[in-house]
Each structure stands twice: as structure tokens, then as C-alpha cells.
Amino acid sequence: MVEIKTPDQIAKMREAGLVVAAVHAATSAAAVPGATTNDLDQVARKVLAEHGAKPNFLGYGGFPATICTSVNEVVVHGIPDDRTVLKDGDLISIDAGAIVDGWHGDAAFTAFVGTGHAPELVELSRVTEESMWAGIAAMRVGNRLVDVSRAIETYIRRQPRPGGGKYGIIEEYGGHGIGTEMHMDPHLLNYVTRKRGKGPKLIPGFCLAIEPMVSLGTPHTEVLEDEWTVITTDGTWSSHWEHSVALTEDGPLVLTAVDGGKAKLAELGVTAAPDPLG
Template identity: 85%
Template sequence: MVEIKTPEQIAKMREAGLVVARVHEACRAAAVPGATTKDLDDVARKVLAEHGARSNFLGYGGFPATICTSVNDVVVHGIPDAVTVLKDGDIISVDAGAIIDGWHGDAAVTLFVGEGHAPELHELSRVTEESMWAGIAAVRQGNRLVDISKAIEGYIRRQPRPATGKYGIIEDYGGHGIGSQMHMDPHLLNYVDRRRGRGPKLVPGFCIAIEPMVSLGTAKTHVLPDDWTVKTDDGTWSSHWEHSVALTAEGPLVLTAVDGGRAKLAQYGVTTAPDPLAGA
């Protein structure tokens, strides 16, 4: 069953989403050569505490940290620790979440550590992020879940191939419903699988976390013995971007974007819904 939210509940999710945005801002500043992934986790923990929020990652299924820190060929669910030291030229996905009054926010960004990254890494991150926005632009009344998948995959497939030969759209992980829990129905593929049908219709109150994961090679992954860390099978580096989005009667609202998604969605001719916290 898909959980449909009231405007009041969406406002609470917006509160949580803005805390997630602040976590990412702080982690972006902290992701420098010599920092450990635990340093980033400590930063995130502090930001959550300052805003009266809880991490929805800590303790989830036994996950031992506040955020996920996935470096280079780690796709998702990397566990922060004091041993993994960030180096100049690394890329890292920081996946973070927050709970406010029982309502969840969830988002991820790919960050560049230091300087001197190969152009193909910048392009990988750009393609992944822009495919997410293409998916967000498909969150409109009358569409179905598969229209989001189609927009994400279509954007990626239209891009020039990287020097490695292809972009791999990770198959085993995808987006998800979000609201009173972090992970809810429906599951969102980042590609079209016609066997799954078209999925539910998008209606006001529908909330979804859209999160493409793309590698410079394979779409296949494996989980390390810690039962969390997910790596690409061929060792190619990957990018991960995510936003939580609510569909309202007045259009989409990107709950985890500071401006509600207004600037990026304007490029698609999409007008965002008014921010329920504006002026608060």
C-alpha cells in the first residue's frame, strides 16, 4: 500500500528534509583530504542534534552509524569508520536522513575530495545527478511510477558514453516511498522493467525518494562481509544522488532541496509547489 500524506504531514517531512540538506552542507565542507569517514559521521551527528532531529539510519536493521559514506567503487551503504581516510582525488557519496516528529527525510550527494579528478568522474556525477532531476520532473499528476523510471533511464542512455565504454545503471538498488518510515512502498527502479507493469498512479500526497546509482562500468554489485557495504563487481567507481519528493495539488516539492527544487525544475518547465515552511 502506498501511504498518501496530508499537507500537514508533508510540512513535517519538509522540516526533516531541510535538516538533511544542512547535514550535506556540513559534510561537503568536512570532506577534505585527511578526514576520515567517521569525521563526517561526527559532523552529521552534531547537525542532527542541533536541529532536534534523529538519524533514521542509526540502528536501522542494525546499521551502526549516522550516515552512509560510500567511497569510489562503493555504491551505497558504506559504514563510516576511523580507518578510511579520504584522499585527494576520491569521490564519496554521503547518504543522510533525518526524522522530525516521526516523519522522514532522505537524500544523497556525491562529493569530490580535493582536486585533480578525471573529467569522466565529473561527468559521471553530472549524469547521475541530472538523471535524478529528470526523474523528479516526471513526478506529476496523471503519471505513473514507471514514468519516473523511464525518465531516469532515458536521460542516462542519451548521454555520450564514457571512456570506459558505458554507464552501468545499478540494478539491485533503487528509490522508495518515504513518509512515516524511511523505506516504504513503492520500490522505484532506475530503469524500465516491463514485467513490473506501470506501477501506481501519482496523486497528491504521494512521496518518493528518487535515487539513481550509476557506475563507469557494470550494473552488477556485491555486498561485503559486513552485510552492508555494496561495491561494483568490476571495481569501477560510481555516483549516487538522491532527493525526497512530495507531489501536491500544486505540483512537486523537493523536500530535501533548500529551494524546494525550484531552480532545477524550472529547466524542465516545471513549477514547484509553494514551500509550506516559507516565512516560518
């Protein structure tokens, strides 16, 4: 069952989404050489407390931290600690969430630590982010879930990888519904498979966390002994981008983007829905 939200509920999710955006801004600024991933977690905790919001990652299935910090070959679910010290040239994906009055926000971004990153890493992050926006632009009334998956995959497949080869679209993880829980139906693949069919039709009130994960090599992953940290099986580096999005009568509203997605969607010829918070 897909949880369909009312306009008032979407407004509350927008509040949670803006808290997530604030966490992103603060942790991005703190992701500098010499900082530990636990330093970033403490920054996130402070921002959540300042906004009167609760973390939705902490304690989720036993997860021990406020955010996920995934460095280099870690795809998702990296656990912040004092041992992982960020170095110049690292790539880090930060996944953060917030709960406001029982409603969830969830988003992730990839940041570059320091300077002098290889062009292939810059392009990897760009391709991953742009594929997310292609998926968001496909959130239109009358489309089906598979249209979002197709838009993400099509964008990635059409991008030439510097140095040759193909990008790996991570197969074991994908997006999801979001609302009164962080992870809800439906599961959103970042590629198309006939076995999954077309999926549900997109209607106003449909909310999704759209999150492509892309590597410089394999689409396959393995989970480390901590039962959380997910790495690529070939050790290639990866990127992870995510936004929570609500579909309204007036189009998509990117709940976790400061401007609601207006600027980026305009580039794609899509009009974002008005912000319910003004």
C-alpha cells in the same frame, strides 16, 4: 499500500528534509583530504542534535552509523570508520536522513575530495544527478511510477560516456516511498522492465525518495562481509544522488532541497510547488 500524505504531513516532512540539507552542507564541507569517514559521521551527528532531529540510519536494521559514506567503487551503504581516510581525487557519496516528529527525510549526494578529478568522474556525477532531476520532473499528477523510472533511464542512456562504453545503471537498488518510515512502498527502479508493469498512478500526497546509482561499468553489485557495504562487481567507481520529493496539487516539492527544487525544476520547464514553510 502507498502512504498518501496530507498537506500538514508534507510540511512536517519538509522540516525533516531541511535538516537533511543542513547535514549535506556540513558533511560536504568536511569531506577534505585527510578526513576520515567517521569524522563526517560525527559532523552529521552534531548537526542532527543541533536541529533536535533523530538519525534514521543509526540502528536501522543494525546499521552502526548516522550516515552512509560510500567511497569510489562503493555504491551505497558504506559504513563510516576511522580507517578510511579520504584522499585527493576520491569520490564519495554521502547518504543522510533525519526524523522530525516521526516523519522522515532522506537524501544523498556525490562529492569530489580535493582537486584534479578526471573528466569522466565529473561527468559520471553530473549524469547521475541530472537523471535524478529528470525523474523528479516526471512526478506529475496522472503519471505512473514507471514514468519516473523511464525518465531516469532515458536520460542516462542518452549520455555519451567519455572514452566510450555505457554507464551501468545499478540494478539491485533503487528509490522508495518515504514518510512515517524511511523505506516504504513502492520500490522505484531506475530503469524500465515489463515485469514490473506501470506501477501506481501518481496523485497528490505521493512521496518518493528518488535515487539513481550509476557506475562507470557494470550494473551489478556485491555486498561485503560486513553485510552492508555494496560495491560494483568490476571495481568501477560509482555515483549516487537522491532527493525526497512530495507530489502536491501544485506540482512536485523537493523536500530535501533548500529551495524546494525551484531553480533546477525551472530549468526543466517544471514549476515547483510552493514551500509550505514559507
